[in-house]
Amino acid sequence: MLRETIQAALVEAVRGLGVDGEIPDLELGRAKVPDHGDYASSAGLKLARVLRQPPGQIAQRIAESVHVPDGAAAATAVGGYVNFRFRDEWLQGLVHRVIPGYGARDIGRGERLQVEFGSVNPTGPLHIGHGRGVTLGDSICRLLEFTGHKVQREYYVNSDNTQTRRFGASVYARLHGQEPPEGGYTGEYVIELADMARHDLPGIEKLSEEEAEPKVRMYAIDKMVEQIRATVARVNVRYDDWYYENKLWDSGLPQKAIDRLRATGNIKEREGALWFGEPDDEDDDRVVIRANGQPTYFASDLGYLLSRFEQRGFQRVVEVWAADHHGYVPRMKSAAAALGIDATRLVIILHQMVNLKEGKMSKRAGRFVTLDELIDRVGSDAVRYFYLLRSPDTTIEFDLELAATQGNENPVYYAQYAHARLSNVEATARERHGALPETADVSLLEQPWELEVARQLAFWPDVVEDATLLLEPHRIPYYVHDLATAVHRFYHAGNSQAEHRIVVDDLELTRARLELCRAARHTLKTALDLMGVSAPERM
RNA sequence: GCCCCGCUAGCUCAGUGGAUAGAGCAUCUGUCUUCUAAACAGAGGGUCUGAGGUUCGAAUCCUCAGCGGGGCACCA
Numbered sequence: 001m002l003r004e005t006i007q008a009a010l011v012e013a014v015r016g017l018g019v020d021g022e023i024p025d026l027e028l029g030r031a032k033v034p035d036h037g038d039y040a041s042s043a044g045l046k047l048a049r050v051l052r053q054p055p056g057q058i059a060q061r062i063a064e065s066v067h068v069p070d071g072a073a074a075a076t077a078v079g080g081y082v083n084f085r086f087r088d089e090w091l092q093g094l095v096h097r098v099i100p101g102y103g104a105r106d107i108g109r110g111e112r113l114q115v116e117f118g119s120v121n122p123t124g125p126l127h128i129g130h131g132r133g134v135t136l137g138d139s140i141c142r143l144l145e146f147t148g149h150k151v152q153r154e155y156y157v158n159s160d161n162t163q164t165r166r167f168g169a170s171v172y173a174r175l176h177g178q179e180p181p182e183g184g185y186t187g188e189y190v191i192e193l194a195d196m197a198r199h200d201l202p203g204i205e206k207l208s209e210e211e212a213e214p215k216v217r218m219y220a221i222d223k224m225v226e227q228i229r230a231t232v233a234r235v236n237v238r239y240d241d242w243y244y245e246n247k248l249w250d251s252g253l254p255q256k257a258i259d260r261l262r263a264t265g266n267i268k269e270r271e272g273a274l275w276f277g278e279p280d281d282e283d284d285d286r287v288v289i290r291a292n293g294q295p296t297y298f299a300s301d302l303g304y305l306l307s308r309f310e311q312r313g314f315q316r317v318v319e320v321w322a323a324d325h326h327g328y329v330p331r332m333k334s335a336a337a338a339l340g341i342d343a344t345r346l347v348i349i350l351h352q353m354v355n356l357k358e359g360k361m362s363k364r365a366g367r368f369v370t371l372d373e374l375i376d377r378v379g380s381d382a383v384r385y386f387y388l389l390r391s392p393d394t395t396i397e398f399d400l401e402l403a404a405t406q407g408n409e410n411p412v413y414y415a416q417y418a419h420a421r422l423s424n425v426e427a428t429a430r431e432r433h434g435a436l437p438e439t440a441d442v443s444l445l446e447q448p449w450e451l452e453v454a455r456q457l458a459f460w461p462d463v464v465e466d467a468t469l470l471l472e473p474h475r476i477p478y479y480v481h482d483l484a485t486a487v488h489r490f491y492h493a494g495n496s497q498a499e500h501r502i503v504v505d506d507l508e509l510t511r512a513r514l515e516l517c518r519a520a521r522h523t524l525k526t527a528l529d530l531m532g533v534s535a536p537e538r539m
Numbered sequence: 540g541c542c543c544c545g546c547u548a549g550c551u552c553a554g555u556g557g558a559u560a561g562a563g564c565a566u567c568u569g570u571c572u573u574c575u576a577a578a579c580a581g582a583g584g585g586u587c588u589g590a591g592g593u594u595c596g597a598a599u600c601c602u603c604a605g606c607g608g609g610g611c612a613c614c615a
Contacts, residue, residue, distance in 0.1 A: 042557050162614050290613040326543045327610050413577050425574050492579045503574050
C-alpha cells in the first residue's frame with residue numbers, strides 16, 4: 001500500500017537528516033489541491049523546531065533524499081511541505097495489479113471478534129431507526145471480514161425482561177379479547193399474533209395466566225424474531241447467531257458474574273436490592289437484583305460479558321447501539337473492568353437517531369414507519385446507500401416524500417450506472433472484436449482521464465484501511481462516488497471524440513482500455529459489496 | 540442540573556491540526572448521427588453558530604455561551 005510505503009520512506013529520509021529521537025507526526029495525507037500532487041506532508045514545518053532550520057530548507061532536503069520504492073511517486077518541496085505525485089508508469093502498472101478483492105489487507109491477523117448489532121427488543125417490527133443500526137453493523141462486519149478479522153455476527157434476543165414481559169402480556173390480553181394492560185403494546189400486529197397463537201397453541205386460552213403467559217410470550221418473540229430475520233435479509237444483512245437471553249440465564253453466567261463482583265466489592269446490598277457500582281461510591285450505583293428478587297437487564301448484561309469475553313473467548317467485542325443508550329456506555333465499561341476484562345476490548349459504536357420529517361415515531365402506538373415499508377418504497381440498494389452515507393454521529397432526517405420519488409437524482413444509481421457501463425462496454429468489445437490480445441500494454445493508457453481512474457484506484461486501499469481502523473463505513477460511499485466520477489469521465493471522453501472511445505479499431509489500445517475498465521469494475525464491485533449494495537451489469 | 544451528538548453553500552451532508560473549505564440535490568448555461576444522456580462540461584452560491592484561548596498554522600484541539608436533538612428507572 002503506497003501511503004504506508006511513502007510514510008516509511010519519509011521517516012527514513014528524516015533519519016538521514018540526523019534526527020534520532022522521536023519523529024513527530026509528519027501529517028502525510030491526501031493533497032487537497034491538484035497542484036500539490038497526490039499525497040502531501042508538512043514534514044518541513046513539523047521538524048523546523050527540532051532541527052532549528054527554516055521549514056523550506058528541511059522540506060527541500062527531504063524531497064531530494066527521499067526514496068520512494070519502485071519509483072511510484074516523485075517528491076517535490078513547496079514551502080515547508082513535501083509533496084508526492086504518482087508517476088504515470090506506476091499508475092499504469094497498478095491497473096494490472098488490481099484483481100478481484102483488491103484493497104483487502106490483513107489488518108486483523110485473524111483476530112476473533114464479535115460484532116453485536118441491531119439487538120432491539122423483539123416486541124415489534126423493525127422501524128427505520130433500527131434499519132440504520134443493522135446496516136451500519138453489517139457493513140462494519142463486511143469491512144472487518146475483508147481485512148483479515150474472524151467475525152461473529154450476533155443478535156442478542158431479549159426474552160425475559162420487563163419490555164418483553166409487557167409484550168407477552170399484551171398478546172395474552174388480545175388472546176382473551178381484552179385491551180393490552182397499561183404501558184403495553186397496542187399495535188395491530190399484536191392482535192394478529194394473538195390470532196396466530198390461538199391457532200398454533202391449541203388450548204392456550206384454557207390455561208391459567210401464570211402458565212400461559214410465558215408460552216405466549218416465547219411464541220410471540222419467536223414470531224417477531226422470524227419477522228426481523230426476514231426483514232434484515234431484504235437489505236442483505238446476515239447474522240451468525242441469534243443469542244437468546246433465556247439461554248444466558250440457563251448458563252448461570254449472570255450469577256457467576258455477580259459472585260465475582262461481590263468479592264471485589266462492586267456488588268452491594270442496600271434497600272433490599274443488590275447494586276453494582278464502585279466499592280466506595282454510591283452515586284452511580286445501579287440495581288442488579290430488584291428488591292422483589294427479580295434481576296434487571298443489567299444482571300444479564302454482566303453474564304453476557306462473561307459469555308463473550310471468557311466462555312466464547314472473543315478478543316474484542318464491537319457493539320452497535322442507538323445513541324439513546326449512550327448513558328449505558330460508562331456502566332458497561334466499568335462493569336467489564338470490574339470483571340477483570342480490559343475495557344478497551346469492548347468497543348461501543350453509537351449512531352444517532354433517524355427522524356421522519358412528518359413527525360416523531362412512536363413504537364407503542366404503532367404509528368411508526370417500518371423498515372419493511374421503507375424498503376418497499378425505495379428499494380434495498382437505496383436504503384443501504386443512504387444509511388451508510390451518513391457519519392453515525394449525524395442525525396438522519398429522513399424525507400420520505402423525497403425518498404419515495406427518487407429516480408435519476410438518486411446517488412446510488414450514479415455508482416451503479418458506472419459499474420453497468422463498464423460491464424456493458426466490455427461486452428461490446430467482445431461482440432465487436434471477438435478475440436483480443438491476451439495481455440494488455442498498459443503503457444498505452446496516457447490520457448489524463450485514463451490516468452485519473454488509475455489514480456482513484458490507488459487510493460482505495462487507504463479508504464479500506466481508514467474505514468476499518470475507525471470502524472467508519474461511511475467513507476466507502478464517498479470513495480465510490482469519486483471513483484464513479486472518474487469512470488464516467490473516462491467513458492464520456494469517447495462521446496465527444498470517437499478516438500477516445502474504449503472500443504476502437506486499434507486492438508492493442510482497446511485491450512489496454514479494457515484492462516482499465518476491468519480494474520475499475522472490480523474495485524467498484526468490491527466497494528459496493530462492502531456496503532451491501534448490488535453492482536448490476538445492466539441498467 | 541448532569542451526560543452524549545450536532546451546528547460548514549438555499550437544502551442534505553463530507554472534511555486523520557496544514558497550503559486556495561468540498562460533494563450531492565436545487566438553480567442557471569451548454570453537450571446525444573455515439574461503446575448506455577441514470578452521463579458529461581461549465582456558472583452562481585461560504586462570517587465553517589458566537590466569543591476567547593493553545594499553535595508557525597484551527598472548520599478541526601481547549602474553555603465559555605447560544606440553538607437543535609437525545610439521555611439521565613428496581614424500562615431497555
